[in-house]
Amino acid sequence: MSTETRHRLIAANQREYGEDYGRLTFPAPEQALQAMQRRFELLAAMRERVAEGYGGTKLDCNGLSPGCRICAEGNWSCLFITGRCNCRCFYCPTAQTDNHLPTTNTVDFRTPAQYVAYLQRFGFRGASISGGEPLLSPKRSLAYIREIKKHFGNALHVWLYTNGTLADTKLLRQLADAGLDEIRFDIGASDYRLDKLRLATRLFPTVTVEIPAIPEESSRLKSLLLPLKEAGAMHLNLHQLRLTPHNITHLVRRGYTFLHGEKVTVLESELTALEVLRHSLDTDCGLPVNYCSFVFKNRYQGRAARLRNGGFMVKPFEELTANGYIRTLTLIGEEAVIDRQVQRFKDAAADPGRWQRGSIRGALQIHPQLIPLVDRGAFRLRIDYAGCRQLPSISYKNPFVTLQLTANKSIVVERFRAAPALELDGEQRDGFFDQLITSQWACRSSNPEELAWLSFEETATGLQEYF
Numbered sequence: 439m440s441t442e443t444r445h446r447l448i449a450a451n452q453r454e455y456g457e458d459y460g461r462l463t464f465p466a467p468e469q470a471l472q473a474m475q476r477r478f479e480l481l482a483a484m485r486e487r488v489a490e491g492y493g494g495t496k497l498d499c500n501g502l503s504p505g506c507r508i509c510a511e512g513n514w515s516c517l518f519i520t521g522r523c524n525c526r527c528f529y530c531p532t533a534q535t536d537n538h539l540p541t542t543n544t545v546d547f548r549t550p551a552q553y554v555a556y557l558q559r560f561g562f563r564g565a566s567i568s569g570g571e572p573l574l575s576p577k578r579s580l581a582y583i584r585e586i587k588k589h590f591g592n593a594l595h596v597w598l599y600t601n602g603t604l605a606d607t608k609l610l611r612q613l614a615d616a617g618l619d620e621i622r623f624d625i626g627a628s629d630y631r632l633d634k635l636r637l638a639t640r641l642f643p644t645v646t647v648e649i650p651a652i653p654e655e656s657s658r659l660k661s662l663l664l665p666l667k668e669a670g671a672m673h674l675n676l677h678q679l680r681l682t683p684h685n686i687t688h689l690v691r692r693g694y695t696f697l698h699g700e701k702v703t704v705l706e707s708e709l710t711a712l713e714v715l716r717h718s719l720d721t722d723c724g725l726p727v728n729y730c731s732f733v734f735k736n737r738y739q740g741r742a743a744r745l746r747n748g749g750f751m752v753k754p755f756e757e758l759t760a761n762g763y764i765r766t767l768t769l770i771g772e773e774a775v776i777d778r779q780v781q782r783f784k785d786a787a788a789d790p791g792r793w794q795r796g797s798i799r800g801a802l803q804i805h806p807q808l809i810p811l812v813d814r815g816a817f818r819l820r821i822d823y824a825g826c827r828q829l830p831s832i833s834y835k836n837p838f839v840t841l842q843l844t845a846n847k848s849i850v851v852e853r854f855r856a857a858p859a860l861e862l863d864g865e866q867r868d869g870f871f872d873q874l875i876t877s878q879w880a881c882r883s884s885n886p887e888e889l890a891w892l893s894f895e896e897t898a899t900g901l902q903e904y905f
Contacts (some may be wrong), residue, residue: 439903446699455702458686465705468696470904474477475707477901480712487719493899497736498715500674501726503646505597505620505672508564512742515562516540517553519579520570525601525627528688529650529679534570540582543743543828545849550585555843557586557594560746564595573604579688580616586892587617595619599648601627602634610641620644622675626652630662632669639670639747648675651711651729659710660717667725674718676711678705678732700736708901733902739898747826750839751853754791760877763856763894764824769802769863776802779813802822806874819867823856823894860891872900 456695465473484497491499499510507854508514522535539546540553547553557565565586572579581599586596597620597647598613613621621642623635626649638645647666651659659676666674681689681702689696695705711729744762752764759765769779776795779802783793792805801820804812829850832838838852862870870891873879879896 444698444903444905447700450765451698451702455683455686458683458688461686461690462702463694464698465695465904467905473695473709473755473904476709477712477904479718480709484712484716488715492734492738493897495731495737495899495901497729498719498727499903501673502728503597503620503644503675504595504642505564505566505622505646505676506673506728508595510738511563512565512738512745514742515542515557515560515565516568517547517565517582519567519572519582520575522574523569523571523601524574524603525571527601527624528628528692529626529652529685531680531682537570537575540578545828545830549847550582552844552847553582554585554589554802555847556849559841559843561852562594564597567596568600569599571601571604572598573600573609574711576604576609576612580612583616583618584612597622597644597646599624602631603628605634605637607637610638614641616890620646620648622782624649625649626655630658632665635666636669644672645670646673646675647671648677650679650858651676651707651714651886652679653704653706654692656710656713656752659714663714663718663721663723663725663727665728667723671725674727676727676729677716678711678730679707680732697902698882698905699764703732731901737897743827744825747828747851747901750841750851751824751826751837753794754789755794755803757806759823759895761894761897762825764826764853765806765894766822766824767804767806768820768822769804769812770820771802771817773799773800774818775813776800779816782811782813783808809871809875812871814868814871817867818861818863819870821860821862821870821891823891824853826851826853826858828852846865856894 455462469745488498489500490497496510502510505514514743516895518541521534521538523534538546543788567579567582583596596618598618599622602623602625620636625631625635625647635645635647679689681696681704689704697703697705708731715727715729718725741762745758748758748762748764752758756766780793788808788811792808794803795801796803829852832840832850836852836854838850840848840850841847879892
């Protein structure tokens with residue numbers, strides 16, 4: 439990671455926490471180096487026994503639950519059925535006190551039919567019911583599950599997250615009868631009780647335990663692996679603790695070491711997750727363990743959303759990058775040179791939808807497929823990146839498209855500028871063209887603006903650096 443990138447991430451973390459930033463303890467260089475060495479040792483000890491996936495941000499990818507596989511592939515929608523919860527876990531990232539309408543991506547769905555239309559419109563293969571605590575609103579949760587399964591049947595996998603405290607045989611059976619495919623218990627909210635999990639194993643095809651990797655509970659988590667397996671759990675998902683303005687006081691009190699990054703996370707939590715994973719392999723307990731790192735969720739779930747939304751806004755002469763951004767290439771030159779380049783495209787019978795004259799004179803927007811036909815030396819190259827997001831209504835700030843889901847429900851996909859435009863000439867222009875043709879991305883410059891294109895083109899790889 440470049441020094442410029444580190445400074446940018448630190449500055450963003452400082453802005454997010456303001457005066458509270460001073461309460462956070464980050465590792466000294468020597469401590470960070472020792473922690474990185476410990477992580478290297480853990481990964482090395484497991485290398486021949488685990489499958490690393492998604493740029494090395496998720497492991498073990500052997501034995502992922504059906505829902506996790508769908509999530510990792512980018513085909514999952516998470517519906518927050520309510521914002522209320524009956525537990526007050528110290529690690530919870532939000533207040534969990536608002537009984538809002540079922541919501542995903544800032545969009546509310548007043549009826550199950552509206553949500554089903556949304557799932558169909560975007561081609562999802564999986565949906566989860568989350569919260570808050572979904573079992574605080576059992577009728578609502580059941581209604582949405584029933585409608586989803588009625589429409590999609592086995593073509594769409596549905597799972598539900600719960601702390602399990604409100605679950606009983608009657609309610610679990612109702613969920614099973616509604617068609618729920620997978621249930622996930624956060625047993626960390628109930629002092630790691632397994633009685634509700636045992637009830638569920640008789641009713642659901644897949645039962646998963648999903649909990650944060652709490653450093654103080656490392657020994658307990660290791661000792662729980664076999665009892666979890668014997669109780670009927672089929673998968674164990676471990677998450678990395680993440681700091682938020684809501685849980686900052688709780689996490690600071692525990693003396694954790696925090697890490698700068700895309701968001702602030704807990705160093706000891708990642709090492710705990712990897713230690714538990716290694717223990718599961720060393721003891722051959724038979725319970726698949728999945729470490730779902732924060733950088734996996736932030737990078738790959740974000741990429742999936744950008745790709746999904748970008749498909750509605752990308753123009754024929756543009757392209758979606760591997761990381762889900764819309765890339766626009768514009769050749770800048772004299773108007774007469776633009777005329778000659780257009781004629782060259784026509785002479786080669788190039789698809790006329792693959793180029794467009796810009797809104798200003800001396801600009802020609804082209805698809806990457808046309809690069810071999812471009813007289814490179816005659817132009818400067820301008821590169822623009824845009825992202826797309828879902829909104830409940832029109833903001834009138836950016837280009838958008840309205841998607842009608844039902845007679846009384848629509849959503850907006852809005853396009854926004856992701857970064858300032860970058861202009862290249864000479865060797866830098868040619869180098870970018872060559873990398874675009876080969877998809878072998880690298881930057882030969884230390885210029886932060888030029889380094890930035892890498893993050894728009896390719897999803898970052900590897901677990902986060904410690905600093």
